[in-house]
Amino acid sequence: MEQNPMNPSSRRLSRRAFLGGSAAAAFALSGCGVTRSGGREYELGSSQSLRVMNWEEYIDPELIPGLGASANIPNFEYSETYTGNAEIWDSVIAPNLANGNPTGWDIMMPTYWQAARMIENGWVEPLPIELIPNHANLDTTYMTLDWDRGARMQMPWQSGMTGIAFNTRVVDPGDMTSIDRLFAGDFPGPIGMIPEMREALGFVMLTQGEDPSRPTVETATAALVRLENLHASGRLIWTYDFAAALKADFGTRPDEPEEDRYTGEPIFASMAWSGDTVLLQDELQTDSGALGTTAGDINFVIPDEGAIQWFDTMVIPKGSPNIAAAGNFMNAVYDPQMAADITEWVLYISPVVGVRDELLTRDSAVLATNPLLFPDDATRRRLFTWGQLPTADELALEERFNAIAGQ
Amino acid sequence: MASMSFASVTDNSALHDGTLRGEALRDGRRLLGSRPGRLRLAAIVVAIAVLGAGVFGFIAASEVISKTNDIEESTGPVLIGTQEMFASLAEADAAATAVHLSGVEGDREQRALYERALARSSASLERVARQLGDDPESHARLENLSQSLTRYAGLVESSRVMNEQSIPGADEELRRSIELVRGSISDDVAAVTARMQDRLDEEIGVGTFYPAMGVYVLAVLVVLGAMVYLALRFRRILNPPLFLAAIVTIGVAGWFGYSYFAQQASLQNARDGGYESIRLTSEIQSLAFRYKADESLSLIEGRTDGFDAQQEQRRLRMVDSGSGLIPQLQSQADSPREQAVADLLGVRWQRYALSGTEISEALALGQTETAVAVASGKATSAFNGLNTQVESVLSDNQAQFLEEVDDARQSLDWLRWVVVIGAVLAALLAWSGFALRIREYQ
Numbered sequence: 038m039e040q041n042p043m044n045p046s047s048r049r050l051s052r053r054a055f056l057g058g059s060a061a062a063a064f065a066l067s068g069c070g071v072t073r074s075g076g077r078e079y080e081l082g083s084s085q086s087l088r089v090m091n092w093e094e095y096i097d098p099e100l101i102p103g104l105g106a107s108a109n110i111p112n113f114e115y116s117e118t119y120t121g122n123a124e125i126w127d128s129v130i131a132p133n134l135a136n137g138n139p140t141g142w143d144i145m146m147p148t149y150w151q152a153a154r155m156i157e158n159g160w161v162e163p164l165p166i167e168l169i170p171n172h173a174n175l176d177t178t179y180m181t182l183d184w185d186r187g188a189r190m191q192m193p194w195q196s197g198m199t200g201i202a203f204n205t206r207v208v209d210p211g212d213m214t215s216i217d218r219l220f221a222g223d224f225p226g227p228i229g230m231i232p233e234m235r236e237a238l239g240f241v242m243l244t245q246g247e248d249p250s251r252p253t254v255e256t257a258t259a260a261l262v263r264l265e266n267l268h269a270s271g272r273l274i275w276t277y278d279f280a281a282a283l284k285a286d287f288g289t290r291p292d293e294p295e296e297d298r299y300t301g302e303p304i305f306a307s308m309a310w311s312g313d314t315v316l317l318q319d320e321l322q323t324d325s326g327a328l329g330t331t332a333g334d335i336n337f338v339i340p341d342e343g344a345i346q347w348f349d350t351m352v353i354p355k356g357s358p359n360i361a362a363a364g365n366f367m368n369a370v371y372d373p374q375m376a377a378d379i380t381e382w383v384l385y386i387s388p389v390v391g392v393r394d395e396l397l398t399r400d401s402a403v404l405a406t407n408p409l410l411f412p413d414d415a416t417r418r419r420l421f422t423w424g425q426l427p428t429a430d431e432l433a434l435e436e437r438f439n440a441i442a443g444q
Numbered sequence: 445m446a447s448m449s450f451a452s453v454t455d456n457s458a459l460h461d462g463t464l465r466g467e468a469l470r471d472g473r474r475l476l477g478s479r480p481g482r483l484r485l486a487a488i489v490v491a492i493a494v495l496g497a498g499v500f501g502f503i504a505a506s507e508v509i510s511k512t513n514d515i516e517e518s519t520g521p522v523l524i525g526t527q528e529m530f531a532s533l534a535e536a537d538a539a540a541t542a543v544h545l546s547g548v549e550g551d552r553e554q555r556a557l558y559e560r561a562l563a564r565s566s567a568s569l570e571r572v573a574r575q576l577g578d579d580p581e582s583h584a585r586l587e588n589l590s591q592s593l594t595r596y597a598g599l600v601e602s603s604r605v606m607n608e609q610s611i612p613g614a615d616e617e618l619r620r621s622i623e624l625v626r627g628s629i630s631d632d633v634a635a636v637t638a639r640m641q642d643r644l645d646e647e648i649g650v651g652t653f654y655p656a657m658g659v660y661v662l663a664v665l666v667v668l669g670a671m672v673y674l675a676l677r678f679r680r681i682l683n684p685p686l687f688l689a690a691i692v693t694i695g696v697a698g699w700f701g702y703s704y705f706a707q708q709a710s711l712q713n714a715r716d717g718g719y720e721s722i723r724l725t726s727e728i729q730s731l732a733f734r735y736k737a738d739e740s741l742s743l744i745e746g747r748t749d750g751f752d753a754q755q756e757q758r759r760l761r762m763v764d765s766g767s768g769l770i771p772q773l774q775s776q777a778d779s780p781r782e783q784a785v786a787d788l789l790g791v792r793w794q795r796y797a798l799s800g801t802e803i804s805e806a807l808a809l810g811q812t813e814t815a816v817a818v819a820s821g822k823a824t825s826a827f828n829g830l831n832t833q834v835e836s837v838l839s840d841n842q843a844q845f846l847e848e849v850d851d852a853r854q855s856l857d858w859l860r861w862v863v864v865i866g867a868v869l870a871a872l873l874a875w876s877g878f879a880l881r882i883r884e885y886q
Binding site for chain 1: 551553556557560779780783785787788791817821828833836839
């Protein structure tokens, strides 16, 4: 049965649902001193086998078998074990690549800043462009990155926005328009905060009139100090699973497994990822019979100050023996039809040009007008992607941040 | 008495000189008058011929090595760096125009893009200046470029501030900045590029190789002549040391020739496979930039006269199946990767050209706002895509170019040592070949 994109069965987990409990305590950059590979030579290797490691719930499971076939990869293994940037860095990336060993994976999906570090360390193979004619479909926004001009070392998988999601039954939509309002809110309950340093600091920097895309140690530290003060007030709850926390406000479906139920303190407003929020709205609509909820019970806003944009991106770790297969896979997922299939399910911003036109021809055409999936130029101008600080400075900030965010 | 003694000293001196000359003549006669003497003289001549070939070979090898090093360390990087500088500047200019066109509030993202691109452009310029070497004319051009960049940044900044504060004249400032890139800056870039191309041609050129090979041939003939002479005189077919001297000299000449031709082949590959593509890419970029600049100017000035016809000509120049720059680039590609990158460049150009068509259609219908929206949004984005694709082509060809030049340099790695050691060895062998016969005679 074909899945209705607006009614995605009973999936409940977010892009990073399991991230919270498993993120590593410290971001040990054990491989920073490794000599960079420098050269751009690569061996195409086999096109018969491919091992892809992605975040959980980041593709429609029904697409996976067909994906291997459409990329002509007989031995296709897709794993949803990318449980977090820090954790995978510590357990898979650094221990192997720092010692010149392959990771055992042919494609991994780090978030952009981690991909930048991998590229800087020379731990990424160049993309086999000759096998990826659909590279032409890459949104040019991703081609002007300073750390990978022309996107020659990575290809984005999905992109998203970090804004504010709130319960409209408790919080007046006219009142929740800014990050400052979120922090100073007089609504009941604590505020949900996502424990991702770059997004959280960027959020606070926006309230201080600073540009997160061009951070300095001073501006980032000032944001961290404000965050520490907010944390000290006891009003912040650090969680990746903000969607579950928001949904818990509306009760629990009788058929919901015990282990999936949110047991923490309820929150009514949270720093939130756009895709997870759209998914939540979707579920509330689906559960209208059981819970009496509608999609409109949760709102997602791009605050007046702006929002944070991020993206997870496909990289080929150094030493992959299947670069040809990796190129074929990337080409397949950059086909607008396949990319539209992915968008219908994950509900994040696709980096593939042509997805919107493709969706307009489908039953899911309504998605093509969703500003959270296809932000217009005016919205894009209000989005900020965290710029980079020197690694040592970022590590120092991470140490302080982890102390309050509980990672 | 004093004058007397002076005269006698003078006379003594003359006598002494005469004595010396006489002794020298006698020595000469003794040398040439006896067989060992003549053999010693022949040995000296052969040794000098071999050593002379070595000296000449060393000079020629040094010249070839020096030129190859210059291509690797200066000419090549400057050629590429100049294109990179212009690529960054084109991106900066597109972003600055987008910021301007997006109105009083500006466009933060494009503004950041402009600043980064301008910084990259300045960094490229500094790098080029460091790598340029001793070339006063090019340095003067770079000095101009540096001043123009400063002036350009000033004009853009002034335009932005005037735009923000709604002061009249912002358009004029931006127009001047675009004209500056299109005029003086483009000219300077083209001039430096042309000089570097000339330098590359000169450095790849033959130089003193053939005269050096001529000297080697002469040296080999001298050694062979000596062998024949000794064979006839002493009725021995083979003089092993002389034979070895001939072999060594021929070997050194062969090594020299092989190294030189390998170096030439690599440099030709660098020029045909790498640099020709770089040159084509820079032409594509320059044309695309002129296209973009005219588009921006027509929007700022609100004019369309002659604009479309000119743009159409540029479109044809870019994609015409016979002589278009992009088809040429595609046909130059000598690997699947290069082919793919060139194809992607074609797609990015088509996207940009389509947005350009949208702009000119909107302008023709008097829909300036629509034209401005397309120009500051979709068209800028498409131009950035084209521009970064240009960088990708440059980068891939740069890698190929530098790899080939490195191969050329490596093929000359041991040449000077081989030439020097070979010459000394051949001379010693030749000498010992004669010494054998002299000893026999004595």
